[in-house]
Amino acid sequence: MQRQDLLHAANEFGTPLYVYDAAELDAALSRVKTAFGDARIFYAMKANPNLNLLRRFAAAGVGFECVSSGELARAEHLGLAGERVLVNGPAKSDEEYAAGARLGATFIVDRAEEVGLLPPRSRSLVRVNPAMQISTHDHLATGSKASKFGVTLEQAPRVLQALADAGHDALGLHVHIGSAIRDANDFTAAFGRLSELRAQTGPLRVLDTGGGWGLGADLGGIAERARATAAVFGAELWVEPGRYLVAQAGTLLTRVVGTKHTGRHFCLVDAGMTELIRPMMYGAAHPVEALWEREDQATEPILWDIAGPACESGDLLARDVALPAPERGDLLALGEAGAYGASMSSTYLTRSRPAEVLYEGGGWQVIRRKENPADIWRVEE
Numbered sequence: 347m348q349r350q351d352l353l354h355a356a357n358e359f360g361t362p363l364y365v366y367d368a369a370e371l372d373a374a375l376s377r378v379k380t381a382f383g384d385a386r387i388f389y390a391m392k393a394n395p396n397l398n399l400l401r402r403f404a405a406a407g408v409g410f411e412c413v414s415s416g417e418l419a420r421a422e423h424l425g426l427a428g429e430r431v432l433v434n435g436p437a438k439s440d441e442e443y444a445a446g447a448r449l450g451a452t453f454i455v456d457r458a459e460e461v462g463l464l465p466p467r468s469r470s471l472v473r474v475n476p477a478m479q480i481s482t483h484d485h486l487a488t489g490s491k492a493s494k495f496g497v498t499l500e501q502a503p504r505v506l507q508a509l510a511d512a513g514h515d516a517l518g519l520h521v522h523i524g525s526a527i528r529d530a531n532d533f534t535a536a537f538g539r540l541s542e543l544r545a546q547t548g549p550l551r552v553l554d555t556g557g558g559w560g561l562g563a564d565l566g567g568i569a570e571r572a573r574a575t576a577a578v579f580g581a582e583l584w585v586e587p588g589r590y591l592v593a594q595a596g597t598l599l600t601r602v603v604g605t606k607h608t609g610r611h612f613c614l615v616d617a618g619m620t621e622l623i624r625p626m627m628y629g630a631a632h633p634v635e636a637l638w639e640r641e642d643q644a645t646e647p648i649l650w651d652i653a654g655p656a657c658e659s660g661d662l663l664a665r666d667v668a669l670p671a672p673e674r675g676d677l678l679a680l681g682e683a684g685a686y687g688a689s690m691s692s693t694y695l696t697r698s699r700p701a702e703v704l705y706e707g708g709g710w711q712v713i714r715r716k717e718n719p720a721d722i723w724r725v726e727e
């Protein structure tokens with residue numbers, strides 16, 4: 347997508363706006379397929395559950411990792427079932443067990459107690475928490491000792507055995523240590539700890555190493571280590587990328603509403619925490635690009651804080667961004683916004699969630715229309 351395509355989209359569909367580049371979606375999937383060879387891929391749909399993106403991945407043979415009855419309903423709506431669907435989550439509801447059973451999905455068991463809660467004869471994996479230091483934001487670290495996820499390394503063989511004893515189809519182990527992890531050594535360490543279980547578990551049919559690959563991570567290196575770990579167990583490798591498949595394809599377009607100079611220089615825009623909460627929630631840094639060029643713009647760029655319209659001090663999209671002086675109506679593009687952007691957007695302040703559009707072959711398709719206030723209060727009347 348070129349700059350003029352982004353300008354066109356903002357003018358045509360309004361802002362704030364999520365735009366996705368189909369070519370980049372396809373490229374990311376093909377990078378994963380190349381790196382992981384014949385591993386089975388389950389897209390973690392929490393990253394972006396838009397039906398149009400799901401259809402695209404499903405058509406390419408990808409399955410889905412689901413963590414709520416709503417996500418399972420999306421899989422069912424698209425006709426995916428059986429071995430193409432994983433049911434995950436640390437506190438599954440009766441409704442989620444029932445939906446998983448109806449779809450014939452594979453369950454990821456997060457605690458010993460679940461052995462007795464699963465539908466009869468469930469295909470299942472045991473999620474292991476390797477309890478390590480993970481090089482990511484605390485809220486994104488799921489393989490750390492303090493995290494609520496998984497069973498301990500010590501418990502894992504017993505839970506696996508208990509599943510088999512209870513008549514379930516215990517396929518193997520699952521590990522997902524967190525999100526947006528750039529240091530491949532974290533994966534090496536986690537997979538290493540898992541391998542130590544081989545003596546107790548014996549060979550397994552499946553090893554699922556989750557996702558969590560940061561955009562700058564050494565994908566080939568992670569894949570090599572995941573494959574080697576699966577080989578230790580004689581297992582088929584499954585993976586669950588979310589962010590890696592969709593982040594780069596997505597851009598959030600937002601218009602400058604005005605500027606203000608107090609202790610800091612603020613560039614006020616029409617998107618904020620309700621459209622993209624990652625900067626506020628995880629301290630995430632999204633690349634910011636100014637889409638304006640003015641011939642008379644001679645002033646040196648200064649550092650701006652990009653602030654949203656919500657009545658919340660934390661409603662900032664970025665800090666200290668060098669920009670030429672913005673003017674009302676100018677456009678900014680926030681990159682790497684395809685994952686956990688639209689999917690985490692909210693209607694706080696009765697703000698309508700933005701439209702989403704897909705760019706493919708030079709044309710645009712609206713894949714989610716902008717909400718209006720009545721869409722939001724419809725279920726209250």
Ligand SMILES: Cc1ncc(COP(=O)(O)O)c(C=O)c1O
Nearest residue numbers: 390522525557558586587588589
């Ligand atoms: C179990 C599991 N698998 C896969 C993912 C996807 O992670 P990412 O989007 O970082 O690849 C998550 C994300 O939270 C997860 O919890």
